[in-house]
Amino acid sequence: MKTLILTSLLLASPLASANPLLGSWEFVEGKYAVDGGFVTAKAPELTSIKLITANHFNYITQKNGEFHYAGGGKYTLKNQQFVETFAYGNIPSLLGKTMAFDYKIEGNLWHHSLTENGKLVEAEVWRKID
Numbered sequence: 071m072k073t074l075i076l077t078s079l080l081l082a083s084p085l086a087s088a089n090p091l092l093g094s095w096e097f098v099e100g101k102y103a104v105d106g107g108f109v110t111a112k113a114p115e116l117t118s119i120k121l122i123t124a125n126h127f128n129y130i131t132q133k134n135g136e137f138h139y140a141g142g143g144k145y146t147l148k149n150q151q152f153v154e155t156f157a158y159g160n161i162p163s164l165l166g167k168t169m170a171f172d173y174k175i176e177g178n179l180w181h182h183s184l185t186e187n188g189k190l191v192e193a194e195v196w197r198k199i200d
Contacts, residue, residue: 089122089124089147090175091122091147091152091173091175091180092122092123092124093121093122093198093199093200094119094120094121094122094198094199094200095119095120095121095122095180095196095197095198095199096113096117096118096119096120096196096197096199097111097113097116097117097118097119097120097131097194097195097196098112098113098179098194098195098196098197099111099112099113099194099195100112100116100192100193100194100195101190101192101193101194102191102192103189103190103191103192108190115133115134116131116132116133116138117131117132118130118131118132119199120196122145125144125145126142126143126144126145127142127143127144127145127154128140128141128142128143129141129142139159139160139161140159140160141156141158141159141160141161141164142156142157142158142159143155143156143157143158143159144157148170150172150173150174151170151171151172151173152170152171152173152182153168153169153170153171154168154169154171155167155168156168169184170184171183171184171192172184172185178197178198179195179196179197179198180195180196180197180198181193181194181195182194182196
């Protein structure tokens with residue numbers, strides 16, 4: 071009985087529903103669809119930091135030590151998806167776009183992938199640093 075009560079209290083607590091993505095993340099690797107296949111990217115050639123707050127995300131990325139891109143906006147978590155809507159950044163085609171990434175957390179790694187029309191568009195791995 072005590073176990074049942076304790077379990078019920080834990081499930082109802084804010085800790086149980088805490089957002090596992092809050093904090094700072096560094097890019098580990100990614101796979102991206104291009105015409106005819108995929109390209110991959112890995113740190114340290116591509117470095118990126120992504121910050122996740124309660125409602126917003128932003129990131130800045132360098133490629134081989136040079137500025138590559140940056141952006142951000144609002145997001146929601148819904149049904150194991152990280153749904154982001156770009157509000158600002160230096161890639162015009164992303165502005166105003168909403169994308170729903172499936173995600174999972176394994177230890178300190180955040181895996182997310184974007185599928186459109188049944189095809190993988192992007193898959194990335196990020197490591198929690200804060």
